[in-house]
Amino acid sequence: MSTRKGAPRSGIDWIGYNLKITQHRLRQRLDAELARLGITAPQNAVLLAVAGNPRISNAELARAAFVTPQSMQGILVNLERGGLIARIPHPEHGRIIMTELTKAGQKAVAEGAKAADVVERQMLSMLSTEEARLLCELLKRCAAALDGEPSDNYRNVCTNRQGIATR
Numbered sequence: 001m002s003t004r005k006g007a008p009r010s011g012i013d014w015i016g017y018n019l020k021i022t023q024h025r026l027r028q029r030l031d032a033e034l035a036r037l038g039i040t041a042p043q044n045a046v047l048l049a050v051a052g053n054p055r056i057s058n059a060e061l062a063r064a065a066f067v068t069p070q071s072m073q074g075i076l077v078n079l080e081r082g083g084l085i086a087r088i089p090h091p092e093h094g095r096i097i098m099t100e101l102t103k104a105g106q107k108a109v110a111e112g113a114k115a116a117d118v119v120e121r122q123m124l125s126m127l128s129t130e131e132a133r134l135l136c137e138l139l140k141r142c143a144a145a146l147d148g149e150p151s152d153n154y155r156n157v158c159t160n161r162q163g164i165a166t167r
Contacts, residue, residue: 026123033115037108038082042067042075044112047101050085051109054100061099084108
């Protein structure tokens with residue numbers, strides 16, 4: 001029987017630490033891929049969010065890109081200057097500004113999605129399809145637990161490396 005009492009674990013044994021290392025490396029690789037396209041990861045997130053919902057609010061865009069609303073304003077200005085988005089007043093609500101993709105923005109969305117897919121495939125290259133699906137489900141459950149959500153709420157669809165939705 002061991003006499004050691006509650007020895008602290010090393011960082012390499014902590015799931016959160018390993019998750020952070022993976023996230024950091026994922027972000028580094030994604031940044032490198034997106035730099036070739038002339039955009040950043042937050043800009044790519046914004047372009048993807050706008051593509052999915054042209055009437056999305058600035059606050060929702062900030063959440064989608066994991067930045068503050070103040071930072072979002074700068075990102076939008078840069079995307080507009082770069083010709084990737086157009087911001088126009090809402091026809092009925094003068095204070096609401098709608099954000100739409102330009103042709104160049106649509107191209108950037110497609111190229112950014114391809115770049116992100118390349119990086120994700122590399123990250124998952126040592127996992128089987130089932131392991132990748134399970135990892136996705138487990139990460140969603142962990143996020144739900146940290147948000148205090150009921151355990152049933154984690155059962156969102158994950159896609160495998162072939163892009164097929166799984167449950």
